[in-house]
Amino acid sequence: MNHIRTSYRGLRTIPRLIEKKNSFFLKSLPRKNIHPLVINSLQHRCLHLKGRQEKPPSDSISISNTDDASNLQELKKKSKIQYFAKLTQTDDFKKKLTKYLIIIYAIFIYYGLTYMQKLYKKEKELVELEKKLESEGNDKLTLEEQLRLKEWKGELSYKERHQLFQIRYPELSATKGIDSALEAYDTTQFYDSVAEDYDKQINKEERFIGIKSKRKWVMRQATGDVLEVSCGTGRNVPYLKASDIRSITYVDSSLKMIELTRDRFKKKYPNFKNVAFVQRKAEDLVKSNESSQEGAPQMKYDTIVETFGLCSHEDPVNSLKNFAKLLKPNGKIVLLEHGRGDYQFINKILDKRAKPRLEKWGCRWNLDIEELLGESGLKIKKVSRSHFGTTWCITAMRAEDDVNDGNDVPLTEKYWGIKKQ
Numbered sequence: 203m204n205h206i207r208t209s210y211r212g213l214r215t216i217p218r219l220i221e222k223k224n225s226f227f228l229k230s231l232p233r234k235n236i237h238p239l240v241i242n243s244l245q246h247r248c249l250h251l252k253g254r255q256e257k258p259p260s261d262s263i264s265i266s267n268t269d270d271a272s273n274l275q276e277l278k279k280k281s282k283i284q285y286f287a288k289l290t291q292t293d294d295f296k297k298k299l300t301k302y303l304i305i306i307y308a309i310f311i312y313y314g315l316t317y318m319q320k321l322y323k324k325e326k327e328l329v330e331l332e333k334k335l336e337s338e339g340n341d342k343l344t345l346e347e348q349l350r351l352k353e354w355k356g357e358l359s360y361k362e363r364h365q366l367f368q369i370r371y372p373e374l375s376a377t378k379g380i381d382s383a384l385e386a387y388d389t390t391q392f393y394d395s396v397a398e399d400y401d402k403q404i405n406k407e408e409r410f411i412g413i414k415s416k417r418k419w420v421m422r423q424a425t426g427d428v429l430e431v432s433c434g435t436g437r438n439v440p441y442l443k444a445s446d447i448r449s450i451t452y453v454d455s456s457l458k459m460i461e462l463t464r465d466r467f468k469k470k471y472p473n474f475k476n477v478a479f480v481q482r483k484a485e486d487l488v489k490s491n492e493s494s495q496e497g498a499p500q501m502k503y504d505t506i507v508e509t510f511g512l513c514s515h516e517d518p519v520n521s522l523k524n525f526a527k528l529l530k531p532n533g534k535i536v537l538l539e540h541g542r543g544d545y546q547f548i549n550k551i552l553d554k555r556a557k558p559r560l561e562k563w564g565c566r567w568n569l570d571i572e573e574l575l576g577e578s579g580l581k582i583k584k585v586s587r588s589h590f591g592t593t594w595c596i597t598a599m600r601a602e603d604d605v606n607d608g609n610d611v612p613l614t615e616k617y618w619g620i621k622k623q
């Protein structure tokens with residue numbers, strides 16, 4: 203069998219080349235590298251040039267010709283790419299392509315116009331609502347109008363989106379709709395039951411989405427007296443730099459999980475003495491601390507870290523409020539969490555898969571993390587998001603602290619003393 207080396211470009215350029223020169227060129231072509239179909243087409247052209255035969259009907263190869271059709275089928279068996287290249291030259295294909303292109307253009311124009319119409323409607327409603335707000339004040343706006351205004355400005359929170367949906371579609375929201383917020387519950391028993399297999403199960407997922415570097419980022423910031431909440435099996439222990447810290451307190455609601463942290467820590471730092479392991483819910487941290495050590499001053503921390511914990515707390519807002527109370531002035535809270543993403547399509551997937559996720563991992567992965575922080579009164583200093591916005595890396599602080607704690611001095615000020623006005 204001849205080795206076939208034809209291509210789309212080859213098919214178009216070789217005949218032109220030969221037309222310019224003469225048919226002698228055809229004879230000198232290394233035939234074993236050219237498909238018989240091409241040779242056939244070239245011979246037609248050359249004969250036509252010599253005036254011996256009529257010009258073939260078209261440049262392209264028509265599959266109506268039985269020879270060509272069988273050649274195409276032969277080619278299909280040998281190489282799919284070459285077959286497709288040849289197919290694109292057939293009249294039939296070109297006709298179909300024109301038809302499909304027209305359909306694609308029509309769809310494109312339809313969606314473009316719909317989008318423009320939506321933009322126009324949004325702009326009009328926004329102007330009207332702002333006018334009403336200015337002349338009559340916020341109290342005169344109905345709840346729907348207030349939410350709508352926020353929606354158009356892109357300031358609608360997860361909870362408010364629910365509210366707006368319920369106002370707009372009361373019948374629908376009772377049955378399905380976006381009412382995907384799952385009931386919070388105490389996950390202590392759940393984590394006790396999965397503790398042994400937890401690492402084995404989560405390793406694959408974490409490797410796949412590259413969580414290691416994010417854990418490193420969290421633990422790099424752990425300095426001074428550190429509190430790690432929801433420590434789980436101690437997955438952050440390998441990234442802790444013991445020389446950077448004065449003490450570390452591990453907290454988790456599950457006894458089985460925290461025991462695994464203890465084993466991991468003792469193995470890595472057998473001589474580190476300032477370490478404590480506390481089985482407690484984050485929501486009870488402040489209360490229990492106050493009641494159990496009457497008169498004793500409350501321990502405060504320079505850094506509070508938590509990775510993938512808020513999603514499994516019964517009351518994450520209360521936990522965050524406790525973090526604020528447990529923080530020293532200018533202390534920092536470093537969080538690595540998963541929650542709602544930047545895109546609607548992603549959030550739809552998260553909502554849809556929320557229940558199975560809760561059953562498998564004991565976490566509500568569709569919470570709006572920014573909203574939780576806002577409700578707790580904490581101030582976000584830095585936030586960066588990845589995986590379509592579903593993985594959140596946050597540095598937060600108490601509301602009363604200065605966001606610029608001296609670490610974020612602009613370069614111009616640091617090196618040339620030029621202060622921002």
Ligand SMILES: C[S@@+](CC[C@H](N)C(=O)[O-])C[C@H]1O[C@@H](n2cnc3c(N)ncnc32)[C@H](O)[C@@H]1O
Nearest residue numbers: 393432433434454455456459483484509514515
């Ligand atoms: C998804 S695991 C994350 C574990 C670990 N931080 C990690 O990054 O792998 C959630 C952990 O939070 C703990 N947890 C759940 N609710 C809690 C609460 N209210 N207070 C403290 N810990 C809690 C669970 O026991 C579990 O160990």
